[in-house]
Amino acid sequence: MPRADARAPFARTALALGLLVAAAGSAAATCPRPLYLTFDTGHMGVAPLVAEVLRRQDVRVTFFAANEATQQGDGSLGGAWAPWWRERAREGHDFASHTFDHVYWSADVAPARDGSPRFRVRASAGPHVGQTRLFSAAQYCEEIARSARRLEEITGQPALPLFRAPGGRTSPALLAAARACGYAHVGWAPAGFLGDELPSERYPNAELLAKALRDIRPGQILMAHLGIWSRKDPWAPAVLEPLIEGLKAKGFCFATLREHPEFAKWIAAHKDELPWSR
Template structure:
């Protein structure tokens, strides 16, 4: 009689868009180690000149869908929440960091913010033929209770990351070299953690991926961890099941 294998210790690797230069290398590592992840996508500026959700990258996203990865919105123009605007109905100060309005600040209604989330979801579905998860990640993880309530009202639940899941690829490499980040992650990551990295960070001199990504995956797998997508995360399963069968609602103006 064969011994029953111990249950794996799940972790949830999530990858946000970036300059995309390392995206092909990341895809190779994920395929090699049979790791499925959840991508949070915005139409960010890339090193190819096209947006990360533009025509140039459409084939790359479609290939990831065929491999069984999941997708969700990171807003369309990587738009940062800056503040709630006092009064009712809810309004928010928003600053896009990509697209034609990059660096400008606007006051948006809940409906406008929902449209910003939904635009990325719609583009991902158009490219991949796969319906994205009814989840989103606000750029920088910056939100307010009022913003989160607005997003939920139109069918999107927010996903942040675990404290140990911040993998540090946004940090300057002279102060936080890859070896340091790898050792910290392998030491601190716990079962159930949501991990965060990017498909390329402009400001980091020594690229985090795949230099850290591959040994991190191998190291965690050797310790009995397994990688799952957010579709399998117990915190989001019920929300996903309840919101994938219907078109997201629009909040009242």
């Protein structure tokens, strides 16, 4: 009996994911020109405004979360922001890891004695901020899983078995290591780079909006942030709502990554492995 009880939460999680994956197929059929809008964490200063726009426009997105420093509160995955994440879960958004301490891959290094890969990394958040360290594949996987576990702890909703490396910086060895422990990497389309982390003096909001409306094509993954420290004229919400409205006017619709053809298959194949619960 104790062993059955211990497995019960995992069985419920697997069942929930199975139902959501099945629903993705029918949802995709009603969205003939889909786009997949994603947000990475940041200083969270615009997070309430982003949520307001998404709610008003009835758009579901995928959030990639790390525990980054914020303008207010104790980190983007800290207790102060937990109610914000729970509300997004109730609204039907999806969540995935951005590594817990926003750990940038820098380089592959010589393998360990057992032949396993190692990586040079540098965190931009957490207790090791700014330090260059060596990570084994297992350490990098734990860095991904830590964020996924925290998201599930906050929202009660299992994170998708996906991750986004900070800055999109990866190597074939890093991607293989992550996939081996259950996580597929999600990048973005060139046109889907919405430019909110670029300097506003050189890339004004009006220019970024016009470029996105001109270049975005069906099926692409789009990427923005919940606040960029260096941009003086914030991208959100100035561009976000006009962009969504303009894309809708062109016949586009929005879905989360669980409905993306490639990643829906990955989620279905890995839903019983529960990498976020290790």
